[in-house]
Amino acid sequence: MTTDSSHKDMTLGEALRSQGISRRGFLKFCATTASMMALSPAMIPKIAQALEQARRPSVIWLSFQECTGCTESLTRSYSATIESLIFNTISLDYHHTLQAAAGSHAEAARKAAMEENYGKYLMVVDGSIPLGNPGYSTIAGISNVDMLMETAKGAAAVIAVGTCASYGGIPHAKPNPTGAVSVSDLIHDKPIINVPGCPPIPVVITGVLTQYLTFGVLPELDDLGRPKAFFGQAIHDRCYRRPFYDKGLFAESFDDEGAKKGWCLYKLGCKGPTTYNACATTKWNNGTSFPIESGHPCLGCSQPDFWDGGGFYKALSIPTEDITRDIIYASAAGIAAGVAIGVMNKTKKTSANKKHQKTTIDDLEK
Amino acid sequence: MNALAQFNIQIGDELTWNVQPILHEVRHALKHLIDSGETAIIDLRSIPLAPGEEQKLIDTLGNGEVHAGLNALGPSEIIETRFAGVWLVTHYNEEDSIIGRFIEITELPDILRSQREDMIAALDALEKQLISDQVPETNDTTSEADQ
Numbered sequence: 001m002t003t004d005s006s007h008k009d010m011t012l013g014e015a016l017r018s019q020g021i022s023r024r025g026f027l028k029f030c031a032t033t034a035s036m037m038a039l040s041p042a043m044i045p046k047i048a049q050a051l052e053q054a055r056r057p058s059v060i061w062l063s064f065q066e067c068t069g070c071t072e073s074l075t076r077s078y079s080a081t082i083e084s085l086i087f088n089t090i091s092l093d094y095h096h097t098l099q100a101a102a103g104s105h106a107e108a109a110r111k112a113a114m115e116e117n118y119g120k121y122l123m124v125v126d127g128s129i130p131l132g133n134p135g136y137s138t139i140a141g142i143s144n145v146d147m148l149m150e151t152a153k154g155a156a157a158v159i160a161v162g163t164c165a166s167y168g169g170i171p172h173a174k175p176n177p178t179g180a181v182s183v184s185d186l187i188h189d190k191p192i193i194n195v196p197g198c199p200p201i202p203v204v205i206t207g208v209l210t211q212y213l214t215f216g217v218l219p220e221l222d223d224l225g226r227p228k229a230f231f232g233q234a235i236h237d238r239c240y241r242r243p244f245y246d247k248g249l250f251a252e253s254f255d256d257e258g259a260k261k262g263w264c265l266y267k268l269g270c271k272g273p274t275t276y277n278a279c280a281t282t283k284w285n286n287g288t289s290f291p292i293e294s295g296h297p298c299l300g301c302s303q304p305d306f307w308d309g310g311g312f313y314k315a316l317s318i319p320t321e322d323i324t325r326d327i328i329y330a331s332a333a334g335i336a337a338g339v340a341i342g343v344m345n346k347t348k349k350t351s352a353n354k355k356h357q358k359t360t361i362d363d364l365e366k
Numbered sequence: 367m368n369a370l371a372q373f374n375i376q377i378g379d380e381l382t383w384n385v386q387p388i389l390h391e392v393r394h395a396l397k398h399l400i401d402s403g404e405t406a407i408i409d410l411r412s413i414p415l416a417p418g419e420e421q422k423l424i425d426t427l428g429n430g431e432v433h434a435g436l437n438a439l440g441p442s443e444i445i446e447t448r449f450a451g452v453w454l455v456t457h458y459n460e461e462d463s464i465i466g467r468f469i470e471i472t473e474l475p476d477i478l479r480s481q482r483e484d485m486i487a488a489l490d491a492l493e494k495q496l497i498s499d500q501v502p503e504t505n506d507t508t509s510e511a512d513q
Contacts (some may be wrong), residue, residue, distance in 0.1 A: 025438035028457050031477075032466040034409075041407035132442065148463035235379040243383065262416070281411055287464055293417065 066127030132179030
């Protein structure tokens with residue numbers, strides 16, 4: 001990323017030209033940007049005009065309870081591509097995975113960026129924040145919650161990248177041992193944009209930055225805080241297998257005739273009908289395909305609590321668990337449902353250990 | 367053997383039934399271009415197409431008289447289809463993956479024209495080149511005078 005101080009006052013257009021990007025290249029960038037932002041191609045000249053004059057924002061990126069998959073998604077998948085230009089031309093002043101500085105030097109860089117750009121910088125967060133015990137996750141001896149709240153004070157806006165930062169994600173899954181919460185559980189006085197996904201589609205991350213740079217305002221959000229441009233439609237609505245769903249043609253297993261003919265994966269647990277994301281049109285691996293195109297049901301990773309949805313391979317129409325039957329005695333004894341689920345999971349784990357046989361879909365549901 | 371055949375994935379003649387409506391949209395846009403001069407762009411990435419359907423659409427549009435290549439932030443391919451005024455513009459990144467594909471209904475896609483900003487930069491570069499070409503002559507004169 002460019003951190004040369006002489007570039008800090010450049011507009012985005014100037015920064016791109018200084019990298020030898022021609023106007024044709026810039027138009028190409030704007031055309032693909034409009035496409036990824038689901039904007040009409042008629043918007044291309046307006047995007048070009050706005051981006052030309054946009055100033056490079058200071059970005060402070062905080063990583064908390066996460067697997068680094070979100071950063072990997074952004075930096076690996078789209079290295080040396082047009083989308084990476086946006087990432088390269090922001091002033092990324094703090095990102096403890098990517099920066100060379102460490103320890104007190106890194107923290108000094110964060111504080112310097114905060115002071116210099118107070119009220120104007122963007123704060124990007126990936127990972128959930130543990131509230132159970134501050135010692136579960138610290139950076140330079142600072143607890144995640146303290147660093148989040150301190151850095152948020154001077155931020156113009158907060159972008160929660162990934163399902164962990166947006167909704168708690170996998171650390172928040174039952175029984176949530178660290179007391180993990182999302183960014184929006186803690187910050188209530190700043191605009192927050194959720195960019196969920198496990199990981200999010202890289203161009204969606206850069207698309208949100210581009211939207212902010214282009215229009216100077218935050219994108220329109222849905223009721224879960226996600227930009228409508230990318231999360232406005234269900235996977236199911238944009239899925240090329242949708243006509244099979246409408247005709248009632250389903251794959252019943254991963255290797256039956258229906259699977260080979262590319263029929264709908266609904267009965268194999270596809271969460272496309274209840275999942276809002278851009279996978280079906282933006283796709284993954286530089287537009288190669290998306291999970292359903294590769295023959296696997298959508299897991300619903302951009303939705304809150306997707307890990308506790310009752311099973312990746314159960315159709316949406318099947319009740320998640322027969323909780324009433326298993327916890328009836330527990331309930332009668334006044335034990336909370338959460339404890340009962342924990343008991344049920346332990347029983348299943350013991351049972352699975354005893355069986356110790358070849359893994360099947362049924363096993364995955366146990 | 368292509369990837370789909372390799373994995374024994376069978377593609378029917380029609381999956382999304384979106385190919386025919388797109389061709390009708392192109393027909394409407396071409397008529398509008400002839401009548402009013404107004405151009406149109408269709409973003410193929412915004413339309414759900416099954417594996418094989420995009421290729422079917424491209425095959426139907428075919429190749430016309432113009433086939434241009436662009437090298438800016440990775441290659442781009444600009445083809446006038448066998449239907450004059452209907453262009454297929456495909457942008458690739460530097461790893462040769464497709465990052466955008468558009469059908470443009472226009473006399474000439476904008477991206478093929480020389481751009482004003484590039485021409486201004488080119489003029490500046492050419493002038494600097496001419497000045498630098500003169501430098502050796504000046505040096506030669508100086509050295510002769512010194513002698």
